[in-house]
Amino acid sequence: MSQRTSRSSFGVPARAVAAFVLLLAAVSAHAEASSGSLHDSAMLFIHRCAQCHTVGGGRGVGPDLAGVTSRRDKDWLVGFIQNPDPYLDKDAQAKKLLAEYGDLRMENVHVTKAQAEGLIAFIQSASQTPSPELRSPDEGWHGFSVPGLLIFAVLAAGTLIVSVFGARRDAAVLAVFCAASAYWAFGGWRYFRLPGDQQGHIPPQPIAFSHELHAGRLTISCLYCHGGAQRSDSAGVPPLSVCMNCHVAVRSVSGAKEPSPEIAKIVAAYDASVSSPTARGFAWNRVHHLPDYVHFSHRAHIANNLQCQECHGPVQTMTRMRQAAPLTMGWCINCHRLTPKDAPSHWKRVGGPLDCASCHF
Ligand code: HEC
Ligand code: HEC
Ligand code: HEC
Ligand code: HEC
Ligand code: HEC
Ligand code: HEC
Known part of the structure; x- marks a missing residue:
């Protein structure tokens, strides 16, 4: 085969692929804008x-x-x-x-x-x-991009076919596009993290809310504020109206002469949300964050009588919330592998799933 024919056969699929990718990128950008x-x-x-x-x-x-x-x-x-x-x-x-x-x-x-x-x-x-x-x-509600998955599927099939016909360089080009579209399809850099790099994560919060005070000294039950843990995948963070159950009356900390400026912030944010229906809600900074391709359910674990502290550490001593566990795949798996001999006796059942599909859809 001459140099020239191999070059032209190299050019055509690469250009076709680039055009296809651009087209679908436009479609995807539109989908994201409307969502x-x-x-x-x-x-x-x-x-x-x-x-x-x-x-x-x-x-x-x-x-x-x-x-x-x-x-x-x-x-x-x-x-x-x-x-x-x-x-x-x-x-x-x-x-x-x-x-x-x-x-x-x-x-x-x-x-x-x-x-x-x-x-x-x-x-x-x-x-x-x-x-x-x-x-x-x-x-976000879109863990992966549908057009991205589509491109990925088409390119993967293309790579396979081209490599069967022996065009190595074309197959290599397609494989690179294939890898890039897979990366994009599954959320790209937005969801990329190194395993374990979030352990100890302790973001600042807009109001100095203390678990040490509320869950520790005041012994308010975790489920009073995070009732979702019993009912759904996510535990949920309470809305300000839950804080107002008490802070409508409690405006200062014991022993202080002045009202607490931190409590004043809660009241102001709550009043703003009530009086102006269009105001954006008040938002805490998220501490724990699994990538979107992982399925985790609080309900399943709480129903098995696992304690919050087994995964979140001694929350009742934390003046500011931090991520105590690594939240890596190895961390989940190690606990799922425990045998009845090693597992805490208060669990109802021992051994969580190890198959990929249980945690990755
Ligand atoms: C009075 C209400 C209240 C109680 C009681 C409470 N929490 Fe919280 N919790 C909050 C609020 C508000 C936040 C968000 C602010 C923050 O992160 O500190 C939060 C955040 C958290 C987070 C981190 C959420 C994230 O962003 O990843 C965890 C984990 C948590 N709580 C666990 C617990 C556990 C375990 C208990 C019981 C020992 C408990 N909480 C008791 C109100 C409460
Ligand atoms: C088996 C381990 C485990 C147990 C037990 C557990 N959590 Fe979690 N929790 C996690 C993981 C993992 C995340 C991150 C979830 C994500 O990012 O999707 C999380 C996230 C959270 C969050 C923030 C995100 C959300 O789901 O709203 C809160 C609040 C929380 N947990 C509270 C609790 C409370 C309260 C309990 C006890 C009633 C509890 N957790 C028990 C592992 C656990
Ligand atoms: C304080 C609790 C509360 C809040 C907050 C609340 N709802 Fe409701 N909602 C209810 C209850 C209770 C009912 C059942 C009717 C009743 O008893 O008033 C209901 C009924 C409904 C229904 C009718 C359901 C059906 O089966 O036909 C819809 C729709 C609805 N709510 C939507 C919303 C939306 C959207 C919001 C947020 C903007 C909201 N609700 C906020 C308590 C609430
Ligand atoms: C069940 C009652 C109750 C609930 C619900 C509650 N608190 Fe409190 N909170 C208290 C009490 C009581 C104090 C004062 C403690 C003291 O006297 O030292 C307090 C103190 C505080 C302080 C201390 C301020 C300072 O200056 O040190 C902050 C901030 C606070 N709460 C925020 C919140 C937030 C945010 C929520 C909702 C997520 C909330 N609280 C829900 C009872 C509650
Ligand atoms: C401290 C121990 C422990 C940790 C950590 C843990 N799990 Fe589990 N998990 C269990 C146990 C025990 C079960 C079995 C529950 C049952 O059979 O009712 C389980 C069950 C499950 C199930 C099956 C129930 C369902 O939702 O359908 C899934 C999925 C799961 N875990 C995902 C995870 C993920 C993802 C993580 C890490 C982010 C994780 N688990 C971390 C102990 C743990
Ligand atoms: C018990 C739950 C669980 C099971 C079972 C599980 N995974 Fe994971 N996997 C996770 C969690 C949690 C992460 C996120 C880790 C992180 O962000 O550090 C993850 C991340 C990954 C990643 C991204 C790379 C990385 O480490 O960040 C790949 C690839 C992966 N899993 C493949 C698999 C395969 C293949 C299987 C089956 C052999 C499998 N997983 C089974 C929980 C699970």
Whole structure:
């Protein structure tokens, strides 16, 4: 074979591949841009609705909203979410729900029509995902990119075919694109971390909340604030309304003459969220963060009677929350391998799954 023919056969697939990649990148960029508002609605849901509702995580204070968009008329939902009061007073369907929920009325959460529509779009989309339990909003809702996966599949097939026909250089070019698209498909650099590099992570927080004070000295149960751990994949961080259960009255620490400036911040942030429906919710900085391609469920572990401290360390002594465990794959596996002889006796069952699909979808 002459030098020239091998060069031209090198050029064609490479250019075709580049064009294809650009096209799909554009498609993917568009998909990400339009999911931005869904992300905002997810944030809104977590701040305003998640203390009472789950989407697929089971009944909470209010109904599980999975599939509610097919149970109810859209206009009814938009109206109800904006202001449930007139419905709970007069509408037959709402009155029936109210009776079912022991006369506990959904409060008026003050959202605009556009926000209500966004919330409905979000609930609909969350109802469709295979693992609908709510995760923290900053994790993003798109762990991997569908166009990325598509390119990956096409390129992998191409590489295989080209290498069968013996064109080594073409196969090598395709393989490089293939690896790059796999990297992109699974979230790229946004989710990249070195194993174990987050142990000890201790980010600053907007309010100096202390677990040592609340869980330690005041002995408030972990589940009072993180009840999600029993019911869903994620434990969840409590909304400010939970803090206000006490801090509506407690404005200073014992022994101090002046009100606590840290508590004043809670009250101000809470008042802002109540008086202005459009204000973005208050956000804590996330401490623990598994990559999106890992599935972890609090419910499964708590149901087996594992204690929070077995994974999170002595939280009740932490004035500022830190990541005590490495959260690497080896850390999960080592515990799943424990035998009845080594495992703590308070667990109901010993031995977690070791197959890849249990932790990676
Ligand atoms: C304080 C608790 C609470 C909050 C916060 C709350 N809800 Fe509700 N929600 C309820 C309860 C309880 C019901 C059942 C009706 C009743 O008893 O008032 C309900 C009913 C509903 C229904 C009707 C469900 C069905 O099966 O038809 C929808 C939809 C809904 N809520 C959406 C939302 C959205 C969206 C938010 C956030 C903007 C929200 N709720 C915030 C407690 C709450
Ligand atoms: C009074 C409410 C309250 C109680 C009680 C409480 N927490 Fe928290 N927890 C919070 C708040 C608020 C945050 C977010 C701020 C922070 O990270 O300090 C948080 C954060 C956390 C985080 C880190 C979340 C992340 O971003 O990764 C863990 C883990 C945690 N709590 C575990 C526990 C455990 C275990 C207990 C019981 C020993 C407990 N908490 C008791 C309110 C509470
Ligand atoms: C088997 C180990 C394990 C146990 C037991 C456990 N956690 Fe976690 N926890 C984790 C891991 C792993 C993450 C990170 C999850 C992620 O990033 O998706 C986490 C994250 C969290 C977070 C922050 C993210 C979220 O899920 O909302 C909180 C809050 C939390 N845990 C609280 C608790 C509380 C409270 C308990 C006890 C009731 C508990 N955890 C028990 C392993 C555990
Ligand atoms: C069950 C009641 C209760 C709940 C719920 C509660 N706190 Fe507290 N908190 C207290 C009490 C009581 C004190 C004062 C302790 C003392 O006297 O030293 C306090 C003190 C504080 C302080 C100390 C301020 C300082 O100047 O040292 C901060 C900050 C605080 N709380 C934040 C929060 C946040 C944030 C939440 C919600 C996640 C919350 N608290 C939920 C009861 C509660
Ligand atoms: C301290 C011990 C311990 C650690 C650490 C631990 N697990 Fe587990 N896990 C268990 C035990 C015990 C079971 C079995 C529970 C049962 O059979 O009910 C289990 C069960 C599971 C299951 C099956 C239940 C389900 O959700 O369907 C999954 C998945 C899982 N663990 C994932 C993880 C991941 C991911 C990590 C690391 C981020 C992890 N685990 C860390 C002890 C642990
Ligand atoms: C018990 C849960 C669990 C099981 C079972 C499991 N993994 Fe993982 N895997 C994890 C966690 C957690 C991480 C994230 C580690 C990190 O971020 O440091 C991970 C990360 C990875 C990574 C990314 C590389 C890295 O180390 O960061 C690959 C690749 C991987 N797993 C492949 C596999 C394969 C193949 C299997 C089956 C043989 C498997 N996993 C089984 C929990 C699990």
